[in-house]
Amino acid sequence: xxxxxxxxxxxxxxxxxxxxxxxxxxxxxxxxxxxxxxxxxxxxxxxxxxxxxxxxxxxxxxxxxxxxxxxxxxxxxxxxxxxxxxxxxxxxxxxxxxxxxxxxxxxxxxxxxxxxxxxxxxxxxxxxxxxxxxxxxxxxxxxxxxxxxxxxxxxxxxxxxxxxxxxxxxxxxxxxxxxxxxxxxxxxxxxxxxxxxxxxxxxxxxxxxxxxxxxxxxxxxxxxxxxxxxxxxxxxxxxxxxxxxxxxxxxxxxxxxxxxxxxxxxxxxxxxxxxxxxxxxxxxxxxxxxxxxxxxxxxxxxxxxxxxxxxxxxxxxxxxxxxxxxxxxxxxxxxxxxxxxxxxxxxxxxxxxxxxxxxxxxxxxxxxxxxxxxxxxxxxxxxxxxxxxxxxxxxxxxxxxxxxxxxxxxxxxxxxxxxxxxxxxxxxxxxxxxxxxxxxxxxxxxxxxxxxxxxxxxxxxxxxxxxxxxxxxxxxxxxxxxxxxxxxxxxxxxxxxxxxxxxxxxxxxxxxxxxxxxxxxxxxxxxxxxxxxxxxxxxxxxxxxxxxxxxxx
Numbered sequence: 001x002x003x004x005x006x007x008x009x010x011x012x013x014x015x016x017x018x019x020x021x022x023x024x025x026x027x028x029x030x031x032x033x034x035x036x037x038x039x040x041x042x043x044x045x046x047x048x049x050x051x052x053x054x055x056x057x058x059x060x061x062x063x064x065x066x067x068x069x070x071x072x073x074x075x076x077x078x079x080x081x082x083x084x085x086x087x088x089x090x091x092x093x094x095x096x097x098x099x100x101x102x103x104x105x106x107x108x109x110x111x112x113x114x115x116x117x118x119x120x121x122x123x124x125x126x127x128x129x130x131x132x133x134x135x136x137x138x139x140x141x142x143x144x145x146x147x148x149x150x151x152x153x154x155x156x157x158x159x160x161x162x163x164x165x166x167x168x169x170x171x172x173x174x175x176x177x178x179x180x181x182x183x184x185x186x187x188x189x190x191x192x193x194x195x196x197x198x199x200x201x202x203x204x205x206x207x208x209x210x211x212x213x214x215x216x217x218x219x220x221x222x223x224x225x226x227x228x229x230x231x232x233x234x235x236x237x238x239x240x241x242x243x244x245x246x247x248x249x250x251x252x253x254x255x256x257x258x259x260x261x262x263x264x265x266x267x268x269x270x271x272x273x274x275x276x277x278x279x280x281x282x283x284x285x286x287x288x289x290x291x292x293x294x295x296x297x298x299x300x301x302x303x304x305x306x307x308x309x310x311x312x313x314x315x316x317x318x319x320x321x322x323x324x325x326x327x328x329x330x331x332x333x334x335x336x337x338x339x340x341x342x343x344x345x346x347x348x349x350x351x352x353x354x355x356x357x358x359x360x361x362x363x364x365x366x367x368x369x370x371x372x373x374x375x376x377x378x379x380x381x382x383x384x385x386x387x388x389x390x391x392x393x394x395x396x397x398x399x400x401x402x403x404x405x406x407x408x409x410x411x412x413x414x415x416x417x418x419x420x421x422x423x424x425x426x427x428x429x430x431x432x433x434x435x436x437x438x439x440x441x442x443x444x445x446x447x448x449x450x451x452x453x454x455x456x457x458x459x460x461x462x463x464x465x466x467x468x469x470x471x472x473x474x475x476x477x478x479x480x481x482x483x484x485x486x487x488x489x490x491x492x493x494x495x496x497x498x499x500x501x502x503x504x505x506x507x508x509x510x511x512x513x514x515x516x517x518x519x520x521x522x523x524x525x526x527x528x529x530x531x532x533x534x535x536x537x538x539x540x541x542x543x544x545x546x547x548x549x550x551x552x553x
Contacts, residue, residue: 044113061167092127203331217473238407266305310445351534519552
């Protein structure tokens with residue numbers, strides 16, 4: 001069998017096929033796929049091949065998956081991607097790559113998967129699974145799958161994996177009963193679906209109107225190129241501690257991990273309220289539990305971590321966190337274009353743009369236990385590993401991969417805030433906190449001492465210009481830099497006691513500037529200024545005389 005062999009697999013399915021409106025999840029992910037780097041939006045998985053499975057059986061299993069699930073036969077025609085098209089017949093290519101020895105297979109597959117993720121999918125024509133069969137001595141041993149997020153999310157990929165194992169082993173499967181993407185689109189356009197989407201927009205609007213938007217206000221933060229290295233954390237003790245914490249508190253693993261994560265981030269950022277984006281949380285409705293497709297939309301979770309109540313314990317915080325998370329998950333099916341408009345409207349109104357600083361992605365329910373058990377046990381306690389930096393527009397992101405037997409997490413961390421040593425300190429602190437929760441209620445007041453022991457220092461705001469405005473910490477020097485750079489005019493920033501954040505601008509003769517024009521220009525420059533916000537009042541002066549002033553809103 002030669003290296004680089006490529007085999008064309010043809011499929012033919014029954015059903016109506018044809019065009020339909022996009023689902024809300026498809027619309028959201030198509031936008032992300034077109035905007036973000038391919039390596040970030042495509043996912044990779046290395047699936048085992050059941051012993052004794054030959055090449056024809058493996059190819060046949062993939063053909064059957066394509067014929068069973070409309071999402072795998074869905075493309076997005078044209079250039080504006082306004083609809084989905086379900087194909088009834090077509091073809092895809094499977095690469096076959098020999099690997100010299102079984103010991104090299106997994107490492108080779110990971111490297112190949114990373115390389116394949118760099119290539120963008122053509123949404124108008126490509127099959128959403130980029131498949132490579134890895135063989136040893138001619139026998140398939142692994143299937144590398146690179147997944148396009150526009151058609152499949154993590155939960156759907158996990159369901160496909162379970163079917164792959166059975167099909168490749170020669171088993172037959174019952175008919176598909178879950179609804180497909182076309183039916184999801186129909187449900188979303190029903191009266192109930194439209195009402196649900198409208199409620200989601202109200203939830204987002206409230207959070208964007210009222211909650212602090214920037215989380216990490218710190219002397220070290222100015223700009224970010226969003227290049228975040230990844231820390232892999234694996235711990236046998238962490239899994240045992242988490243299980244005991246679940247038994248003691250009655251909270252779920254997801255709730256406890258979110259509670260501990262949010263409590264530590266709030267302590268390190270010195271923030272009482274956190275807005276957390278949860279990426280996996282909208283399969284809570286029974287009809288969507290087994291859906292093969294993409295439902296990926298952010299759940300916006302507003303969490304209060306009352307650091308000014310040091311006696312409050314994390315048991316009670318977990319109960320509050322669960323309620324907040326459920327509210328966020330319930331309101332995570334929405335019109336993506338409308339949400340982006342809400343974000344823009346909030347930026348103009350508040351002078352601060354939602355930055356998605358804190359992210360949670362709980363994938364533990366999407367990783368089949370059979371795949372997890374195939375991994376070797378951690379070589380150390382805990383075991384840390386580092387992956388190259390990826391472009392991820394956030395400050396800190398926790399991915400939960402496995403909670404049973406071995407706790408497997410990954411942390412994407414802004415290296416400005418968390419250099420390598422402090423990043424590992426944060427991971428150790430998270431594990432330590434789980435161990436304490438397993439034993440007893442842990443008061444919020446204990447977090448400061450725990451952070452100091454881990455070598456982590458809460459928000460560094462030692463420069464004199466830090467002030468809290470509209471719930472967020474801002475640096476007045478950064479505000480002056482933002483305004484002067486956006487408008488090209490000398491300015492000074494004033495914040496009178498109880499008064500508005502004011503930019504006093506020295507206007508040039510013959511170049512009148514309205515507050516509205518000034519505000520829009522300043523808001524447009526916000527993404528490059530992470531510790532600033534737009535002023536609440538603009539005062540235009542010439543030769544010391546105030547010509548005009550206003551909020552610009």
